[in-house]
Amino acid sequence: MAREGIHVERPYERLNKDQVELIHQASMEILQDPGLISFNEEAVNIFHSHGAEVESLGGDHRSWHVKLPEQLMTSALKSVPKTVTLGARNPDNSLVMNGDQPKVYLITGSETNIWLDVEFPEYVHKSDSSKKIRVPEFKPRRGMVEDLCQSARVCEHLEMVDGFIRNVNIQDRDITPENKDVNKFFASLNNNTKHFMSGLTSLDQLDNVVRMAELIAGGKKQLADNPIISFITCLVKSPLQFVDDTTSTFIEICRRGLPVAVSSSPQAGTTAPIKEAGIMAQINAEVLAGIALGQLVKPGVPLLYGSVPVRARMDTLSDSYGAVETSQYNIDCVQMARFYGIPNYSTSGVCDSKIPGQQSSIERLFSDIVVAMSGPQYLHCAFGLLECNSVFSLLQAVLDDAHFKMIKHFLKQPRVDQTEIESVLKQIRSVVDTPQKLYISHIRPVLRSGEISGLYPFEGSGETDQVFELAFDRMEELLAKPVQHIDEETTARIFAEVPGILPRLNVYERGS
Amino acid sequence: MPENMIDQIRENVIQGRVSSDDEGMEEGMAGQPGVTELVEQALESGVPIRDIVSKGLSGGMDIVGKKFEAGEYFIPDMLASAEAVGAAMDILQPRLAKSGIKTKGTVIVATVKDDLHDIGKNIVTILLRGAGYVVKDLGNNIDTQVIVDAVRDEKPEFLGLSALLTSTMARMEDVIRSLEENGLREQGKIIIGGAPVSDEFARSIGADGYGADGFQAVAVVEALTAEET
Ligand code: B12
Numbered sequence: 127m128a129r130e131g132i133h134v135e136r137p138y139e140r141l142n143k144d145q146v147e148l149i150h151q152a153s154m155e156i157l158q159d160p161g162l163i164s165f166n167e168e169a170v171n172i173f174h175s176h177g178a179e180v181e182s183l184g185g186d187h188r189s190w191h192v193k194l195p196e197q198l199m200t201s202a203l204k205s206v207p208k209t210v211t212l213g214a215r216n217p218d219n220s221l222v223m224n225g226d227q228p229k230v231y232l233i234t235g236s237e238t239n240i241w242l243d244v245e246f247p248e249y250v251h252k253s254d255s256s257k258k259i260r261v262p263e264f265k266p267r268r269g270m271v272e273d274l275c276q277s278a279r280v281c282e283h284l285e286m287v288d289g290f291i292r293n294v295n296i297q298d299r300d301i302t303p304e305n306k307d308v309n310k311f312f313a314s315l316n317n318n319t320k321h322f323m324s325g326l327t328s329l330d331q332l333d334n335v336v337r338m339a340e341l342i343a344g345g346k347k348q349l350a351d352n353p354i355i356s357f358i359t360c361l362v363k364s365p366l367q368f369v370d371d372t373t374s375t376f377i378e379i380c381r382r383g384l385p386v387a388v389s390s391s392p393q394a395g396t397t398a399p400i401k402e403a404g405i406m407a408q409i410n411a412e413v414l415a416g417i418a419l420g421q422l423v424k425p426g427v428p429l430l431y432g433s434v435p436v437r438a439r440m441d442t443l444s445d446s447y448g449a450v451e452t453s454q455y456n457i458d459c460v461q462m463a464r465f466y467g468i469p470n471y472s473t474s475g476v477c478d479s480k481i482p483g484q485q486s487s488i489e490r491l492f493s494d495i496v497v498a499m500s501g502p503q504y505l506h507c508a509f510g511l512l513e514c515n516s517v518f519s520l521l522q523a524v525l526d527d528a529h530f531k532m533i534k535h536f537l538k539q540p541r542v543d544q545t546e547i548e549s550v551l552k553q554i555r556s557v558v559d560t561p562q563k564l565y566i567s568h569i570r571p572v573l574r575s576g577e578i579s580g581l582y583p584f585e586g587s588g589e590t591d592q593v594f595e596l597a598f599d600r601m602e603e604l605l606a607k608p609v610q611h612i613d614e615e616t617t618a619r620i621f622a623e624v625p626g627i628l629p630r631l632n633v634y635e636r637g638s
Numbered sequence: 639m640p641e642n643m644i645d646q647i648r649e650n651v652i653q654g655r656v657s658s659d660d661e662g663m664e665e666g667m668a669g670q671p672g673v674t675e676l677v678e679q680a681l682e683s684g685v686p687i688r689d690i691v692s693k694g695l696s697g698g699m700d701i702v703g704k705k706f707e708a709g710e711y712f713i714p715d716m717l718a719s720a721e722a723v724g725a726a727m728d729i730l731q732p733r734l735a736k737s738g739i740k741t742k743g744t745v746i747v748a749t750v751k752d753d754l755h756d757i758g759k760n761i762v763t764i765l766l767r768g769a770g771y772v773v774k775d776l777g778n779n780i781d782t783q784v785i786v787d788a789v790r791d792e793k794p795e796f797l798g799l800s801a802l803l804t805s806t807m808a809r810m811e812d813v814i815r816s817l818e819e820n821g822l823r824e825q826g827k828i829i830i831g832g833a834p835v836s837d838e839f840a841r842s843i844g845a846d847g848y849g850a851d852g853f854q855a856v857a858v859v860e861a862l863t864a865e866e867t
Contacts, residue, residue, distance in 0.1 A: 561775070562760040567721065569714040570654065571661055 128211075128222040129288050132230040132534045137501035139461050140454060146465050149458075152407035153414060154196045161193035162366050162415055166373035172422050176202070192368075194415060202418035205425035208467045210503075212289065212385055213352030215342060216319035216610070220352070221289055221504070225431075225467035228460075228501025230537075232530055234281055234509040234523070235291035237325065241269040242481070242512065242519040246595060262594045264481045266517060269294040271301065271313050271628065273518075276605060277510070278317035280520055283604045286530040287509060289321040290314060291358070293518050298628075305626030307331035311338055311355065312620065312627050316612050323356045323387065329375045331626075336382060338624045341616055349384075356385035358432065358471075361419075362412040364392035368419075376416070380423040387471040387504070388416035389432025393445060394455065396438050402451070406458050409435050413459075417468065430504055432471040433459030439478070445514045447476035448489035456493070457500040464501070472502035475526065480513045482522045482594065491529055498533050521594065524601045528583045535579040643680045644694045647673060647726075651698025652705075654718025656725045663715070673722040677729050687730060687737050691770070695723045699768060717761065720768020727767060742770045743795035743863060746788050749778035749832075750809035755802035758832060758852075762798060765852040766859065771796075782812050789822050796859055799845075801832045810835070811843040827862045831855060 141149070163183070164170045170190040174180045179193040212221040221231050243265045251257035274294040281287045292310050301309060306327045314322050315338070326332060335355070343349040359376040363369050379386050390412040392398035398405040413431050420429050435455035439446040446452065456472050463470035474497035477489035494507055507530070508515065510523030557565050572578055583600070586592025612620070614634045621627060629635065653662035655672035662668075671679070673695075680690050702719040705711040734741055745766055749759050756778040767773050776788055778800075789797055797817075801807040810830050817823045829847040830840050831854075840848035847862055849855035 562764070564757065564760055566714050566717050566761075567654075567660075570663070570718055573712060573714060 127218045128220045129218070129231065131221070131288065132232075132498065132537050133539070134228040134230060134499060134501035134537055135539050137228040137460070137464075138457065138496065138499040140457050141461050146461060149403070149406050149410055149462060150465065152403070153411035154199060156366070156407060156411040157194040157199060157415060158196070159193070160366065161191055162368060163189055164192050164368040164373070165189045165370040166361075166368050166377075168377055169368050169373050169419055172377075172419060173198070176422055187370075194418065199414060199418055202421045203414065203466065205421045206417060206466070206468050207426060207428050208469075210385055210428040210430065210469045211353070212321040212323075212356055212504075213343070213349075213354045214289075214319060214321045215315060215354055215612075217352060219288075219320040221321050223430075223469035223503035225464065225469045225503070227503070228464070229503060230498055230501060230505050231288035231503060232286050232498075232505055232507050232509075233289040233291055233323070234277075234287055234293050235323075235506040236293065236508075236511065236515045237295045238293055238511060238516055238518040239269060239295045239297065240266045240513075240517040241273045241294060242266050242517050242521075244519070244521050244594075244598065246598065259590060260595055262482070262521075262598070264519070268297045269518065270298045271296040271309055271631065274310060274313045275317045275631070277518065277520060277523070278314045279607075279609050280523060280601065280604045281509065282318045282320065282609045283607050284509070284523065284527040286527045286534065287320065289323065289504070290318045291323045291506060293510065300628060303328055304330070305628070308334050308338065308624055308626045309628055309631065311335050312624075312631055315339075315342060315354070316617075316631065316633070317609050319610055321356070322354060323358055325358050325360075326375050326379075329371065329378060332375070332378055332382075334624050334626070336384070338620055341620050341623065342612055353385050353428075356387070358387040358389055359416075360389050360391060361416050362388075362390040364390060364397035364412060365408060366412060366415075368415075373419075376420065377423050380420045380427045380429075383424060383427055385428040385430070386420065387430040387432040388413055388420060389434055389471060390416070391434035391436060394435065394437040394451065395440075396443055398435070400437075402454060402458065405435055405455055406462070409433055409455070409459060410462050414466075429468065430471040431459070431463035431466065431468040433463070434473045434506075435459060446478055447473075447493070447514050448478040448485075450492070452476075453493040453496050456497050456502075460497070460500040460502040469503040471504045471506060472497060472500075473506045473508070474498065475508035476511055476515055477508075478514060480517065482512070482519055482525065486512055486522065487525070487529075490526065494526075494529065495533055495536075498530075498537065520601050520605075521597055524597045524604065525584070525593070528597070532579065643676060643683065643685055644689055644697075646671075647676045647680065647690060647694030648698040648701070650676060651695055651719050651722050651726075652701050654702075654715055654722055656718075656722045660718075673726050674729060677726045681729075681733070687733055688739060690726075691730065691739070695726055696770065699723055717764050717768075720764045722768075723770070724764060724767030724773075727770065727772070731772065741772050743859075744772045744774065744792060745796040745798055745859065746774045746776060746785070746792060746794040747798040747800065748776035748780040748785050748788075749800045749802075750785075750806050750813065751779060751781050752809065753801050753803050753806035754778050755800070755832070758802070759798075759800035761852045762800070762831065762849070762855040765856050766798075769856045769860070771859065782809065782816050785813050786816050786820055786822065789817060789825055790820065793825060795826045796862070797826055797828045798855065798859075799828065799830045801830075801835060804834045807832070807834050807839065810845070814844050827859075829855065829858050829862070 437449040437451040474493040475490040479486035584596040657672040827846040847858040
């Protein structure tokens with residue numbers, strides 16, 4: 127059983143057929159001229175053995191110029207699976223995605239360095255001490271492994287979260303590059319039964335992480351059938367460069383047959399043209415090149431078309447996720463991925479704002495609505511993320527969940543058919559015939575069927591805005607809810623077989 | 639048997655089913671007798687009217703009220719139950735006097751002249767009927783004279799006036815002055831409601847009560863009834 131997702135019957139599209147075709151052609155041209163620069167030798171060899179023209183470049187870092195002929199691309203892309211299944215510890219939380227089908231799953235992410243605590247101090251009116259308000263005070267600090275556990279726990283209970291991408295960068299003193307991967311995977315998997323996706327810090331840890339997943343899934347074959355974990359790799363550095371280490375990681379993950387999101391994040395204005403046609407042609411070329419490499423490594427390996435395009439801020443030239451163009455690029459990418467029939471990993475909800483508030487609400491809702499409408503299969507929608515993905519707030523995640531419920535309701539298909547028309551005609555005739563002429567009694571059958579959307583869940587009483595206070599109460603409620611941890615026996619095996627997991631993460635040995 | 643019938647009436651009030659056509663809250667109820675059919679049956683089998691009213695109808699409404707307060711029921715549910723009680727009262731009305739039972743009282747309601755807003759007034763009507771009052775609804779855009787005549791003819795315990803426009807709220811005062819001029823002001827209590835009016839406004843024009851919504855309308859009428867007795 128897979129999660130329901132949001133079915134978008136008639137996705138919003140910006141590009142017409144000719145424009146899609148033009149972008150596709152431009153990407154194919156880009157891959158031949160100027161081609162890619164690869165800092166990874168293995169990728170160069172793989173492309174070369176399939177007919178790419180390669181040329182070694184001089185300089186401090188070993189790199190190669192790779193020209194990918196259209197024919198190579200076309201034949202490599204043939205084996206990309208249209209349907210990708212991402213498993214889960216609880217199989218009812220699986221995600222089944224089809225590249226042709228605009229069904230949206232909502233996913234958390236990305237790795238934030240800062241965790242935002244919140245308190246509600248009370249303020250008293252200077253001239254009237256009977257007037258008091260509680261105002262949220264946000265306190266940033268470094269993210270720790272316990273925060274990741276908490277976040278995983280809350281996301282387990284957030285109804286709209288379909289899958290979990292680790293959203294806290296764990297920076298405890300005892301976390302090292304060597305043990306970071308196993309700890310982030312264990313902390314997340316142990317506190318959340320949904321699909322788990324993460325990047326890998328160190329390629330050396332890949333087999334430990336995979337072993338952990340096998341133990342949880344019940345074996346090698348079980349993991350292949352129910353891939354409870356997947357990876358995200360940004361092997362591309364825009365413009366058009368394959369970086370060395372991530373490309374190695376990507377190749378190794380592909381060899382193991384586990385699902386990977388191939389992502390590229392060009393910034394319009396700095397690392398990609400500021401023009402829509404330009405960033406689109408480039409990002410499409412970058413993602414397709416990564417996907418082609420994966421297919422050449424292992425034909426049929428499940429891959430996601432990962433697109434995280436963004437526009438530059440004109441004041442600082444850093445990312446501006448709040449810019450409306452960022453949403454336009456994302457929607458275009460969704461459309462391009464659908465053109466190839468490859469499930470798409472897209473982005474929405476990332477904001478420039480540093481704290482939850484009016485700016486963050488407006489920025490995120492704007493892109494959440496429009497990008498969701500375009501029908502990406504795997505939408506990284508930045509639950510709880512602030513300041514361009516560098517800050518995580520649980521309070522914001524709780525708010526986002528409520529807002530996505532509204533978006534999901536909005537995207538429901540209209541129910542207009544012969545039976546419905548007949549039934550409403552009957553209703554209209556009968557109500558008009560009564561003295562009061564009110565349809566209220568006909569509300570009842572639909573009131574509890576979920577057909578009617580609910581009230582805003584954080585509506586306060588009186589004249590003050592209590593959204594944050596009420597969302598905070600909800601957050602506390604969710605934090606107190608238990609989650610289903612990995613069972614004791616499996617936990618013991620994981621600790622025995624997978625080195626480096628912090629003993630304090632073992633829920634069965636904490637008390638002793 | 640009679641106990642069972644009263645239970646069924648109460649249950650159907652809770653379900654908000656006027657007649658067998660209604661669906662109610664739970665699946666599979668359509669087709670089974672609703673409150674009006676059950677009341678007819680109960681009367682035929684000789685169940686005392688007093689029991690039908692107090693144990694069946696009011697008993698059911700009490701539970702509905704509790705469910706509403708608990709957030710389990712919404713306004714449409716409450717109105718459906720009130721409509722069922724109102725429809726039952728229509729059937730019982732002619733027999734109440736005969737069996738020596740006093741009704742809770744008669745209320746005449748109207749939206750004043752030049753005001754077409756009647757949704758709120760209709761809701762008030764349904765809820766008052768559900769609470770056991772006999773309600774005569776004159777409609778909307780009603781001439782002051784028509785209201786005065788109705789008070790003279792029907793001798794209601796209450797008159798409820800509704801206005802939704804700042805330009806028509808003054809008509810309420812006209813009605814009260816006209817009742818005074820016709821020596822009818824002491825006939826019954828006057829309550830008013832509608833978005834632009836308030837408790838303060840009610841007092842300023844010499845009305846006896848104000849209700850901010852349908853539930854308050856019932857509460858005000860009940861409080862004024864209690865004052866009388
Ligand atoms: C629906 C509506 C209409 C509908 C009415 C349909 C109908 N069948 O009633 C239509 C479209 C016809 C309409 C027309 C107009 N409307 Co209009 N309408 C409204 C609206 C949006 C909602 C009223 C409503 O039904 N509310 C829902 C019910 C459940 O609430 P309620 O009426 O307040 O009733 C509750 C309580 O007040 C109380 N209550 C009511 N009556 C009574 C009586 C007693 C005795 C008691 C105890 C309690 C009680 O209990 C009720 C139940 O809980 C209001 C906006 C508003 N915020 O009120 C404007 C509003 C009242 N309309 C307004 C206007 C201007 C008009 C028009 C003049 C527009 C135009 N230019 O044509 C016309 C006037 C027509 C006329 N001559 O009356 C203005 C009035 C402003 C003002 N100056 O006062 C309002 C406030 C909108 C606005 N902000 O501009 N309207």
